[in-house]
Amino acid sequence: MAALLNSDCLSQTVDDLIAWLVSWNRLAFLDLNPRADQAKDLTLPESFVHWRVSEQKALSQDQPAIEQLAVTYTQLQTLARLVLIKTPDGQPVAKADYENVTAKFQELIQGLRRLEKAFATAALGLDLLTGLRSRAGVQEALTREYSRFLRTGKTFCIVIMDIDHFKAINDTYGHETGDHVLATVADQISRALRSYDDAYRIGGEEFLLCLKDIDLKTSLVALERLRQQLEKTPVMLANGQAIKVTASFGFMMSTKDIKPEDMPGLADKALYQAKKEGRNRIIMAPLNVVE
Secondary structure, three states: OHHHHHHHHHHHHHHHHHHHHHHHHHHHHOOOOOHHHHHHHOOOOOHHHHHHHHHHHHOOOOOHHHHHHHHHHHHHHHHHHHHHHHOOOOOOOOHHHHHHHHHHHHHHHHHHHHHHHHHHHHHOOEOOOOOOEEHHHHHHHHHHHHHHHHHHOOOOEEEEEEEOOHHHHHHHHOHHHHHHHHHHHHHHHHHHOOOOOEEEEEEOOEEEEEEOOOOHHHHHHHHHHHHHHHHHOOEEOOOOOEEOOOEEEEEEEOOOOOOHHHHHHHHHHHHHHHHHOOOOOEEEOOOOOOO
């Protein structure tokens, strides 16, 4: 529900910005005097600020895309005022200045439109950045799969997967590149899994995979194929630079002795061991472990 409300607020922000541009055009070409007073009174709609504050309260993790929009918002307001101040009284705004303002406006609107689509995705229970399932539905799905396992005897596999040295990627290349890496890895995961398997982004650079109707041998083959695919496929940046990405995996097979709510924690311990042993590897939680 929160995502839907924020989406409504975002749509209102877009409408208000379009109305603002109409007013700015009038000041730029029709109401030519006095420029100083026009610039002083010119302010972007506050609905953007209200929306941004609501997002900061609603989201549990940093959202670089929203912060970049805030920067663009400030740049647009400053540029629009400066253009009016530099334009002589009685004269319309110069074509080049007008194009600079409208280009910055378009940048802001396009960013907001992308977020509108992201909110629509979130309303479907999907992660905004990767398009994978969000962690909100994990426990319900695991309980459902565990019940099917008890009924049919067909085992399933729970995997906790973590991108290696992801903090270093963010620190070196910036959060925008980090987001690109996350989205690319998510795409690799989606390609590697079967249509009836599930993949979730459960926080930061960590993913949970549920491989259904699968035995231990086949699970290992599938995970090793994904591990190798990530290792041999660097993430390409717009400037042509390539970033090598690997991942570590901890997993466990379903067993009647372990409840579905305990399985992710045990798989996570196996992931910790994989990282401790050098990363870029797969470790299985012991089948006889009961917490």
